Amino acid sequence: MTTTTLSPAPTSPPKLWSRLRRSYAFRATLQAIFTAWLVVTVTFVLIRLMPSNPVDRLVDRLMNEQNLTLEEAQAQASAMFSVNFKAPILEQYGAYLLNLIRGDLGVSISSTNTPVTEIIARFLPWTLFTVGLGLLISFVIGLLLGMMMAYWRNSLFDLVISTFASFLSSIPNYLIPILLIYVIGVQLKLIPVSQMRGAYSPTLKPGWTLEFITSILTFALMPVLTYVLSQFGHWALMMKNSTLSALGEEYVNAAHARGLSQGRILTAYVGRNASLPLVTQLAISVGAVVGGSILIEQIFQYPGIGTRLFEAILARDYPLMQGIFLIITLTTIFANLLADFLYSQLDPRVKIGG
Amino acid sequence: MSTLQPTVPTPAALPKLRPVAWLRPLLKHPSGAFGFFGVMFFILLSFVGPLVIPPTKANPSNQYLAPSPTNILGTDNQGKDIFTQIVYGGAPVITVALIAGLIKTAVAITLGALAAYLGGVVDRVINGVANFILTIPYLVAVTVLASFIRLNSPVLLAFLIAAFAWPVLMRTVRAQVLSLREREYIEAARALNLGTFHIIFREILPNMASYIAISMILAMTNAIYAQIALITLGLVPFSDQNWGIMIFKARTLGAINTARTAMYILAPVLAIALFQWSLVTLARSIEDVFNPRLRTGA
Numbered sequence: 001m002t003t004t005t006l007s008p009a010p011t012s013p014p015k016l017w018s019r020l021r022r023s024y025a026f027r028a029t030l031q032a033i034f035t036a037w038l039v040v041t042v043t044f045v046l047i048r049l050m051p052s053n054p055v056d057r058l059v060d061r062l063m064n065e066q067n068l069t070l071e072e073a074q075a076q077a078s079a080m081f082s083v084n085f086k087a088p089i090l091e092q093y094g095a096y097l098l099n100l101i102r103g104d105l106g107v108s109i110s111s112t113n114t115p116v117t118e119i120i121a122r123f124l125p126w127t128l129f130t131v132g133l134g135l136l137i138s139f140v141i142g143l144l145l146g147m148m149m150a151y152w153r154n155s156l157f158d159l160v161i162s163t164f165a166s167f168l169s170s171i172p173n174y175l176i177p178i179l180l181i182y183v184i185g186v187q188l189k190l191i192p193v194s195q196m197r198g199a200y201s202p203t204l205k206p207g208w209t210l211e212f213i214t215s216i217l218t219f220a221l222m223p224v225l226t227y228v229l230s231q232f233g234h235w236a237l238m239m240k241n242s243t244l245s246a247l248g249e250e251y252v253n254a255a256h257a258r259g260l261s262q263g264r265i266l267t268a269y270v271g272r273n274a275s276l277p278l279v280t281q282l283a284i285s286v287g288a289v290v291g292g293s294i295l296i297e298q299i300f301q302y303p304g305i306g307t308r309l310f311e312a313i314l315a316r317d318y319p320l321m322q323g324i325f326l327i328i329t330l331t332t333i334f335a336n337l338l339a340d341f342l343y344s345q346l347d348p349r350v351k352i353g354g
Numbered sequence: 355m356s357t358l359q360p361t362v363p364t365p366a367a368l369p370k371l372r373p374v375a376w377l378r379p380l381l382k383h384p385s386g387a388f389g390f391f392g393v394m395f396f397i398l399l400s401f402v403g404p405l406v407i408p409p410t411k412a413n414p415s416n417q418y419l420a421p422s423p424t425n426i427l428g429t430d431n432q433g434k435d436i437f438t439q440i441v442y443g444g445a446p447v448i449t450v451a452l453i454a455g456l457i458k459t460a461v462a463i464t465l466g467a468l469a470a471y472l473g474g475v476v477d478r479v480i481n482g483v484a485n486f487i488l489t490i491p492y493l494v495a496v497t498v499l500a501s502f503i504r505l506n507s508p509v510l511l512a513f514l515i516a517a518f519a520w521p522v523l524m525r526t527v528r529a530q531v532l533s534l535r536e537r538e539y540i541e542a543a544r545a546l547n548l549g550t551f552h553i554i555f556r557e558i559l560p561n562m563a564s565y566i567a568i569s570m571i572l573a574m575t576n577a578i579y580a581q582i583a584l585i586t587l588g589l590v591p592f593s594d595q596n597w598g599i600m601i602f603k604a605r606t607l608g609a610i611n612t613a614r615t616a617m618y619i620l621a622p623v624l625a626i627a628l629f630q631w632s633l634v635t636l637a638r639s640i641e642d643v644f645n646p647r648l649r650t651g652a
Contacts, residue, residue, distance in 0.1 A: 035486060172578070187613065288492065332491055
């Protein structure tokens, strides 16, 4: 393909540009940046321009509760969101974007004057830890079970796992903690679930000691178990379908005919191709699982971002709500982008094709 | 077996508007029968049950009774029969799910068909919005918005739930219409100048009937998921009897922590779990029976 030069400009930039335009990674990144900008803008419009929007409500509340004048209340609200609400709307929008880029999300109302970024930095790691671990474990278990179900289809094993998987994947993930507490905490009395609050035992000092790490893992056990139970069925059923269709492909027959070992066909031929569609799903489910964490963390009293978001909603702590919402959404966008890259690495066809 | 392109059921496999002809193969399929009877059980329980079973009254001396022939599932903290509350609490949940499912399906089909059929700018805008909504964590968006809006009517709640739920179905409808568009009978309809509306709604959509039925059922499960989450979090100010409100009340009372009181929270949780499971099983079985090669999204 020769590049057509319409303008007298030098020929090298269009060439670079067209190469960039065709690059999968570049387009995916551009799409992610655009979505992130859109999320930020829509949030700004919701917070600022909707009738009875949070800023107006906050001003009303400050005037009623603290007997401030309109001026003082507006000044305080401005400080909390760190945007001057009396400036023209475009200027406010500009300041808002600039603050976001600098990582300034305003200050919380309920935890008086703590920067929102500080609160997120304290709670987000626990959620990323439990959600990440839960997703990883459920993905591995699901992949293995799915392949086994496809190989031994219509066996008793297939029937039992299918039934179990379809039950667990169809009930709302936030109801699983209630069943878990009942079975493990109340009936079997294995773990005193209802007495566990926080991310680790309050008597311990944080540090790289064996005792502390054990405590962290014990406290994370229930949330992680919930994520595993609610997700693995979904992966197993998907992997079963995907393996079944991969098993019918010509190249699997060809591999058998060439006398390749069963193990090699399983891993390099069937497994790799069958797991491709699941990788993109993994990124999409990050959003869903983090969403479910609002209730799951709250039921287990686990100090993650979900619990904090719910507390912010109850307290009508708008700057904090906005901050957590943005962080969760941006994390999801980033996870999607990561999955896109991973997918293009696993499946070379994506890189070339459109 | 190995073709991956989305296939549309042939008219022979898909009798239009004849429920009995749909039902027979479904009931022969074991999990189809389970899903169908499960869904029917909960619908009858919730809509016919309240006409037969008298409402339960508070009675402080009957606090947290164990299950017995008179109180099949025992009683709650006020001495009210739990089974009666389950019977009365289903209809509001199912109604909201049905409304939300209808709205979502209607929006998804209209937008998907328009995007595929008109193409160009319309297609790009609709796809852009869908991609945008898909990236936002569903439950987080719905929860945050629920705290902005006063959700005092079931219809409003259904609208909120549906607003974020249509993109996946929209994409599938779009892909289906794109592949159907090239068929001869559509070309014939176009040659006859039958108009876009007629072609989409009278020629293309009837051929997707079973697919739409499946999505409608799955839309209901999504709506139940979001709805119960909002109610359990206490973000929806409903006061009537409802499975979600039972969970909310039982949770604030700490009913889960002792074996004696746990039935108050387990009953609505299991009702929701079994109803969801029946719905999903029914949807998957319809898919298996009528168009095994169509893979559904969510």
